[in-house]
Amino acid sequence: MSDGEIIGSYIVPVHPHTYLVPEKNPGWTKLREAFDEAALRIKNSEADLLIIYSTTWPSIIGHQIQADPNPEWVMVDHDFHDLGSIPYSFNIDSEFANAWNEANHMRGLKSRTINYYGFPIDVGSVVALKLLNPDNAIPAVIVSSNVYANRSETSVMAKACLDVVRNTGRKAIAITAMSLSNRMFTENIDPADDKIHSLKDDEWNCKILELMEKGRLEDVGQLSRTIQKQIRVRKVVAFKPMWWLSAMNDNRNDLTGEVLAYEAIHGAGAAVIHLDPASCGTGDKEYDEDDVEYFYGDRSVLDSNDSETTTIDEEVEEIDETISTEENGPALWEPTTADGSVNSDSAPKPVGAYPHARRVGDLLYLSGVGPRQALTNSIPGGPIHDEDGEPLDYDIKAQTQAVIDNIASILEEAGSSLDQIIDVTTFLVDMKRDFQGYNEVWAETLGKIGPTRTTLAIRALPTPIAVEMKVIAQFFD
Amino acid sequence: MSLSLGVFNSKIIALAESDKDPNPLRHDMAKGKIVAGCIAPHPPHLVYAENPDQNEPTSEGGWEQLRWGYERLRESLSEIEHDVIVILSPHWQTYVGTHFLGLENFQSLSVDPVFPNLFRYHYDLNIDVELAKQIHDNAEKAGLAVKMMENPDFRVDYGTITTGHLFNPKWDKPLVVISSNRSTDYYSAEVMQEMMIELGRITRETIEESGKKAVILASNSLSHRHFTTESEIPEDMSKEHIASHAMHLWDMRIIDYIRSGQTQRILDEMPEFIEQAIAESDGGGLSWLISALDTPDYPAILHGYGTIIGTGNAVVEWPCYKHEEGSQ
Numbered sequence: 001m002s003d004g005e006i007i008g009s010y011i012v013p014v015h016p017h018t019y020l021v022p023e024k025n026p027g028w029t030k031l032r033e034a035f036d037e038a039a040l041r042i043k044n045s046e047a048d049l050l051i052i053y054s055t056t057w058p059s060i061i062g063h064q065i066q067a068d069p070n071p072e073w074v075m076v077d078h079d080f081h082d083l084g085s086i087p088y089s090f091n092i093d094s095e096f097a098n099a100w101n102e103a104n105h106m107r108g109l110k111s112r113t114i115n116y117y118g119f120p121i122d123v124g125s126v127v128a129l130k131l132l133n134p135d136n137a138i139p140a141v142i143v144s145s146n147v148y149a150n151r152s153e154t155s156v157m158a159k160a161c162l163d164v165v166r167n168t169g170r171k172a173i174a175i176t177a178m179s180l181s182n183r184m185f186t187e188n189i190d191p192a193d194d195k196i197h198s199l200k201d202d203e204w205n206c207k208i209l210e211l212m213e214k215g216r217l218e219d220v221g222q223l224s225r226t227i228q229k230q231i232r233v234r235k236v237v238a239f240k241p242m243w244w245l246s247a248m249n250d251n252r253n254d255l256t257g258e259v260l261a262y263e264a265i266h267g268a269g270a271a272v273i274h275l276d277p278a279s280c281g282t283g284d285k286e287y288d289e290d291d292v293e294y295f296y297g298d299r300s301v302l303d304s305n306d307s308e309t310t311t312i313d314e315e316v317e318e319i320d321e322t323i324s325t326e327e328n329g330p331a332l333w334e335p336t337t338a339d340g341s342v343n344s345d346s347a348p349k350p351v352g353a354y355p356h357a358r359r360v361g362d363l364l365y366l367s368g369v370g371p372r373q374a375l376t377n378s379i380p381g382g383p384i385h386d387e388d389g390e391p392l393d394y395d396i397k398a399q400t401q402a403v404i405d406n407i408a409s410i411l412e413e414a415g416s417s418l419d420q421i422i423d424v425t426t427f428l429v430d431m432k433r434d435f436q437g438y439n440e441v442w443a444e445t446l447g448k449i450g451p452t453r454t455t456l457a458i459r460a461l462p463t464p465i466a467v468e469m470k471v472i473a474q475f476f477d
Numbered sequence: 478m479s480l481s482l483g484v485f486n487s488k489i490i491a492l493a494e495s496d497k498d499p500n501p502l503r504h505d506m507a508k509g510k511i512v513a514g515c516i517a518p519h520p521p522h523l524v525y526a527e528n529p530d531q532n533e534p535t536s537e538g539g540w541e542q543l544r545w546g547y548e549r550l551r552e553s554l555s556e557i558e559h560d561v562i563v564i565l566s567p568h569w570q571t572y573v574g575t576h577f578l579g580l581e582n583f584q585s586l587s588v589d590p591v592f593p594n595l596f597r598y599h600y601d602l603n604i605d606v607e608l609a610k611q612i613h614d615n616a617e618k619a620g621l622a623v624k625m626m627e628n629p630d631f632r633v634d635y636g637t638i639t640t641g642h643l644f645n646p647k648w649d650k651p652l653v654v655i656s657s658n659r660s661t662d663y664y665s666a667e668v669m670q671e672m673m674i675e676l677g678r679i680t681r682e683t684i685e686e687s688g689k690k691a692v693i694l695a696s697n698s699l700s701h702r703h704f705t706t707e708s709e710i711p712e713d714m715s716k717e718h719i720a721s722h723a724m725h726l727w728d729m730r731i732i733d734y735i736r737s738g739q740t741q742r743i744l745d746e747m748p749e750f751i752e753q754a755i756a757e758s759d760g761g762g763l764s765w766l767i768s769a770l771d772t773p774d775y776p777a778i779l780h781g782y783g784t785i786i787g788t789g790n791a792v793v794e795w796p797c798y799k800h801e802e803g804s805q
């Protein structure tokens with residue numbers, strides 16, 4: 001099977017006017033024509049999956065993924081109910097939805113699939129699917145927009161989706177259902193009088209469109225918080241879909257962009273934009289924020305012994321949560337077994353499918369060992385960064401000692417001990433900061449035994465730790 | 478402050494003058510009144526925990542403190558005659574003005590988009606369209622943006638249904654359902670309050686004109702910071718507590734005002750409460766309620782307090798029927 005990929009992306013507006021009453025305003029007509037053009041392009045592509053991230057489907061407990069293979073109902077907008085009803089019957093790829101959900105869990109995210117008769121599919125998703133996929137020829141998946149999610153959670157969720165796209169060889173189209181500026185007129189208006197709510201909103205929208213025309217999607221993602229503050233109603237929390245869409249496109253800045261239409265819907269900025277993965281050659285970008293692979297978010301709020309006070313900032317997304325070392329990191333695995341494998345309940349759970357150690361002849365090879373604690377998964381000396389990748393202060397000596405204690409537990413399980421270690425390779429994520437502290441603990445422990453040693457600086461480890469050791473021991477009779 | 482609010486204020490003045498014309502209907506019938514006003518929060522968890530026939534999922538209970546609070550509220554009002562229940566629901570969110578359900582009956586299945594695992598409720602509710610339209614018309618005359626919702630395919634929001642069920646599980650009284658205008662988000666909590674205080678006054682005066690006896694319900698939580706995880710068994714009460722100490726302090730402060738008859742202070746501190754406790758009263762329900770009750774200075778009855786996935790919820794009753802001398 002050939003590798004799956006994102007073969008195109010679209011940004012489309014959420015309000016029902018383009019579907020129900022495009023003829024009532026020339027701008028709405030243009031948006032509808034742009035929708036139709038996008039539908040044609042999708043039809044003529046080799047797309048076999050539509051993936052929708054919708055800002056009009058909020059969630060609280062992580063992200064939700066629609067998995068009902070054939071959701072049917074009649075959608076009526078909460079605000080624009082007088083424009084009419086939209087009956088729908090969609091073709092959802094529930095297998096993909098379930099795989100995506102699993103992939104989210106593998107990357108440390110909270111998510112669940114939704115498969116309930118009568119579930120109210122949101123207006124943004126309904127309009128997008130009705131207009132972009134009118135005969136349901138291509139199966140779709142829909143994901144919610146979490147009201148508390150930050151950039152790392154949102155982009156890691158996109159990466160989990162990409163994992164599944166690639167593993168299953170899909171040719172997918174990524175779609176965000178969203179407004180640009182989302183300020184609407186707060187009174188009823190004559191359709192003929194529709195325009196962008198304010199000049200300021202219009203100017204920001206034009207700036208976004210200029211970047212999109214140049215394919216600079218990641219730059220728009222990096223501007224997400226600024227855009228949110230300037231032209232977005234606060235409740236929606238952030239201009240998150242651009243985080244998601246950029247991550248779906250490998251955070252690229254050199255896509256080929258085309259704005260098919262830009263008009264107002266009841267004051268909000270509505271655009272149909274096509275982003276093609278073909279490189280347009282202008283690729284400069286400057287990262288203000290890290291590219292995160294795993295979600296290390298706080299997931300311990302249910303623990304009633306966690307009594308730290310939360311600091312409330314002005315916006316929900318800014319809430320400063322206490323980092324839980326207990327659950328900080330990727331999913332944990334049970335150690336695997338094979339001929340000669342050794343696994344210990346007193347050593348930290350693996351973060352993948354491997355045993356703690358394996359005996360070959362009189363040699364014992366250990367998998368890389370870090371400082372995490374076996375039962376709690378906490379990190380002595382503290383994690384090195386928080387859920388957003390923001391650095392935290394930590395104690396390298398405590399971490400190093402914990403690594404050695406974990407090694408001792410595994411050796412003991414194998415019937416060996418620390419004094420039988422013959423070779424150690426140590427990985428440090430910050431040589432400059434940590435070498436000295438690590439070296440001091442070493443001198444007091446393994447240094448007195450005398451294994452050969454190699455110390456390397458590396459960029460990152462899978463969990464938020466600063467030190468890991470790879471050990472070989474020999475069974476001396 | 479926005480331009481539109483200025484327009485809206487000038488229209489109110491215009492109404493005050495034209496209102497001097499006596500309304501003949503108003504003198505023909507007995508004066509209506511609000512017999513009680515309540516904070517009646519709507520977490521779907523409470524309906525889930527009660528296992529009513531209408532709800533598809535089943536539970537082993539949970540959140541009893543709040544459910545007992547609702548029981549005490551129902552008991553407290555069981556002998557108090559009323560014709561209609563007026564609800565302002567923060568989960569019918571409208572950006573273009575305030576909307577009113579405008580058809581006699583709504584029947585359908587309500588699936589909570591956030592907690593579909595807990596709430597899939599088959600509802601059948603009746604609307605007092607006449608009263609809804611009267612409040613709508615008077616609000617329009619006062620310069621508020623309003624709309625009647627007359628699309629028969631419309632699904633009633635789960636907040637209305639949850640509050641409706643918990644307050645009156647028999648569903649034997651008609652409702653007036655008012656949407657939550659998102660003016661806090663669009664402008665500020667201060668603008669929201671000006672609009673809701675106005676809508677509250679209009680609600681009270683319209684009920685008086687109508688000759689009906691009404692209970693009015695603000696369907697909102699207090700502090701509103703959720704957990705972002707759900708325990709394996711949602712009703713596992715060993716996992717339930719307030720999201721943070723700061724949220725608890727805010728809830729207790731508001732409850733203190735509620736119990737000591739200091740509703741003006743609630744209005745005064747509303748912007749800070751909304752900002753710092755992410756309070757669900759950002760949807761306008763509580764300000765509307767207090768205004769409709771004419772900013773009562775007598776103590777309300779706290780029937781219950783509890784948390785739901787970390788948010789603070791109080792079941793509260795202002796027993797207007799006991800204070801008729803002091804109220805309008």
Ligand SMILES: [Fe+2]
Pocket residue numbers: 519520567568636698757
């Ligand atoms: Fe709510």
